[in-house]
Amino acid sequence: MFLESAINPSHRRGWIEIICGSMFSGKTEELIRRLNRARIAKQRVEIFKPSIDTRYDETNVVSHNENSITSTPVQASSQILIYANNVDVVGIDEAQFFDDELVSVCNKLAGSGIRVIVAGLDMDFTGKPFGPIPDLMATAEYVTKVHAICMQCGNLAHYSHRKTADEKLVMLGETESYEPLCRECFTKARGK
Numbered sequence: 001m002f003l004e005s006a007i008n009p010s011h012r013r014g015w016i017e018i019i020c021g022s023m024f025s026g027k028t029e030e031l032i033r034r035l036n037r038a039r040i041a042k043q044r045v046e047i048f049k050p051s052i053d054t055r056y057d058e059t060n061v062v063s064h065n066e067n068s069i070t071s072t073p074v075q076a077s078s079q080i081l082i083y084a085n086n087v088d089v090v091g092i093d094e095a096q097f098f099d100d101e102l103v104s105v106c107n108k109l110a111g112s113g114i115r116v117i118v119a120g121l122d123m124d125f126t127g128k129p130f131g132p133i134p135d136l137m138a139t140a141e142y143v144t145k146v147h148a149i150c151m152q153c154g155n156l157a158h159y160s161h162r163k164t165a166d167e168k169l170v171m172l173g174e175t176e177s178y179e180p181l182c183r184e185c186f187t188k189a190r191g192k
Helices: 027-040 077-082 102-111 133-139 183-189
Strands: 014-019 045-050 073-075 089-092 115-121 141-145 160-163 180-181
Touching: 014 027, 014 102, 014 133, 027 089, 027 115, 027 133, 027 141, 027 180, 045 077, 045 102, 073 077, 077 102, 089 102, 115 133, 115 141, 160 183
Parallel strands: 014 115, 014 141, 045 073, 045 089, 089 115
Antiparallel strands: 160 180
16 A cells, blocks of 8 residues: 555655544554654654654654654754755654644655655544644645544544543643544534
8 A cells, every 4th residue: 555665766756644533543653653664674764743742752752552763853844854864754743733834844855755654633622624734634645544442432433532621722631631532422522
């Protein structure tokens, strides 16, 4: 499905891959898997995450089941262009927390022959498109939507329901603050 073979340096072609879905759906786990495969293929890999994401580690990208990979935290997406030198693959985690310039950054990287793998929430806690992810999905060559399991009924979940009354858009949290829900359970929980 994905072109994970070694890139021929004389004929490099870049592209963008998006891994999106709700919280607890395995987005970061899949990102780490793809980046590790690129390293096995002897490709030069660089990983970035927003500096505000310090839930598990200040620098490493860490999945909910504690797999991790070394990364570079950045405050703005434009910094990725500064640090992504002499690489074949760029990974970006928690992309929903980046500014809208991330779309342009990813397209510049892909245009220069780099494989760009981006993971992030496609919807916020209200069920609305989140940050630059929807625009990235529109320009990406590959989009993978992963699903969690609904914590209410056991069906596939693709909504991140916030269990607290906090209404600010960005609120870092785990199972104490969020739970994945299916459409029906999410609609009930939101009181619609």
